[in-house]
Amino acid sequence: MGSPNVVLVTVDCLRRDRISAYGHERRTTPFIDSLLDRALHCTSAHSVSSWTCPAVVSLQSGLYPHRHGGGLVPGEPKNLSKHNLPTTTPSDIPLLSDLLGARGYATAAVGAIWNAHLSLPGRFGHMVMLEKSAPKVLRRAERWMRAQDGPFFLWLHLGDAHEPLNVPRRMWNAFGDVPRLPNVRRWDFTKSGADVESEAFARYRDARVRLYDVAIRAVDATIADLWSALESAGLRERTVLVLTSDHGEEFWEHREEELRDFTDPRDVYGVGHGHNLFQVHTLVPLIVCGPGIPAREIRNNVSLVDVFPTVLEAAGMDGPEGDGRSLLGREEERPVLSEGIAYGFEKRSVVLGDRKLLSSPGDGYERVFGLGPDRQEVGVIEDPAETERLRRHLPGESSVVGEQVEATEEILEHLRGLGYIE
Ligand SMILES: [Zn+2]
Numbered sequence: 001m002g003s004p005n006v007v008l009v010t011v012d013c014l015r016r017d018r019i020s021a022y023g024h025e026r027r028t029t030p031f032i033d034s035l036l037d038r039a040l041h042c043t044s045a046h047s048v049s050s051w052t053c054p055a056v057v058s059l060q061s062g063l064y065p066h067r068h069g070g071g072l073v074p075g076e077p078k079n080l081s082k083h084n085l086p087t088t089t090p091s092d093i094p095l096l097s098d099l100l101g102a103r104g105y106a107t108a109a110v111g112a113i114w115n116a117h118l119s120l121p122g123r124f125g126h127m128v129m130l131e132k133s134a135p136k137v138l139r140r141a142e143r144w145m146r147a148q149d150g151p152f153f154l155w156l157h158l159g160d161a162h163e164p165l166n167v168p169r170r171m172w173n174a175f176g177d178v179p180r181l182p183n184v185r186r187w188d189f190t191k192s193g194a195d196v197e198s199e200a201f202a203r204y205r206d207a208r209v210r211l212y213d214v215a216i217r218a219v220d221a222t223i224a225d226l227w228s229a230l231e232s233a234g235l236r237e238r239t240v241l242v243l244t245s246d247h248g249e250e251f252w253e254h255r256e257e258e259l260r261d262f263t264d265p266r267d268v269y270g271v272g273h274g275h276n277l278f279q280v281h282t283l284v285p286l287i288v289c290g291p292g293i294p295a296r297e298i299r300n301n302v303s304l305v306d307v308f309p310t311v312l313e314a315a316g317m318d319g320p321e322g323d324g325r326s327l328l329g330r331e332e333e334r335p336v337l338s339e340g341i342a343y344g345f346e347k348r349s350v351v352l353g354d355r356k357l358l359s360s361p362g363d364g365y366e367r368v369f370g371l372g373p374d375r376q377e378v379g380v381i382e383d384p385a386e387t388e389r390l391r392r393h394l395p396g397e398s399s400v401v402g403e404q405v406e407a408t409e410e411i412l413e414h415l416r417g418l419g420y421i422e
Helices: 030-036 052-061 096-102 134-146 199-232 255-261 304-314 384-391 409-417
Strands: 005-011 040-046 106-111 126-129 152-158 239-244 283-289 296-298 336-339 348-352 355-360 365-371 377-380
Touching: 005 052, 005 096, 005 199, 005 304, 030 199, 030 283, 040 304, 052 096, 052 304, 096 106, 096 152, 096 304, 106 134, 126 134, 134 152, 134 199, 152 199, 199 239, 239 304, 283 304, 348 384, 355 384, 365 384
Parallel strands: 005 152, 005 239, 040 296, 106 126, 106 152
Antiparallel strands: 040 283, 239 283, 336 348, 348 355, 355 365, 365 377
């Protein structure tokens, strides 16, 4: 058999705990659930960051953000704004698209969230940004796949679960009635003064979370369609499929702590992503299946940087030594890192075994948490030796800083639409 195709699907903002097979109360992901039996899947996979730009560059480069220079906003406190746009990945940092491309793969990135391509201009043979629903994005990708007559690498980035939620009208009430409240597709009750004791808040939160789950259900159906499309084109047996997310999403779980312990230049607390590195922001699903990939569950802590060496190994190729470890190799516990936020003082975290250190020097914050069976923080551990042991693994200062993206009206308009800037 020749080189396998590689299809990498990233579902923006998909929390690991929203996969119904991992215990979510609503049946959000029947197709993904059905895939797990024949896939390698990681139940404690962490994003390298909590927002799109640095996370997707780490996926593509196998390097942590402080080593790839893509997506960091220079200066502290950080505040992604029209005066402070992300940076691009220097061209001498090899990406999956470069290495696979050099081996004769055709490469394409088809995305639905503007941020996903911002740090990677021109780094794929074909790049399309469509701010559309998953079925439309998939249709465009299918057209490109059909036109290939050799091996290909397709990166599909779906944006339906990202603000503003993209939910098909016929599915709006799929998980019970969702009232059409103002801002239900965006965010509300985000400011420090929001009345989160009110009835109105309880009603809003229920509707917002329910609708997010519907968005995930719709994306799951599109991924099933992608699977069928590969099957009917006779490509499924020759294609490695990687399914993951760039980061999670917060639904007010840490609002109180964030208000008390952290500063956000936007005065936004407890929602969304890009502002902190709690487990709700960093835990993502990570599923790989295809030729030569053994079906198994990996419970060790792993990272999005592991996708790079995994894909290269699945394609029968060697790559540069990076920060990741191939998931096809021996299972080994190691510290996994997250860093590079978009709002507030720079935060860094390290997860090792059932412990997590979260550090934000600008906020005067450093805390060690235990992680429970659901991999969420459960209680603070006050043990200086443990803090010191974890602190040693924290990422260092940035050794690479890319060039800042120029603020064109087009870019600003898209970032405003996604709620990133005012
Ligand atoms: Zn994202």
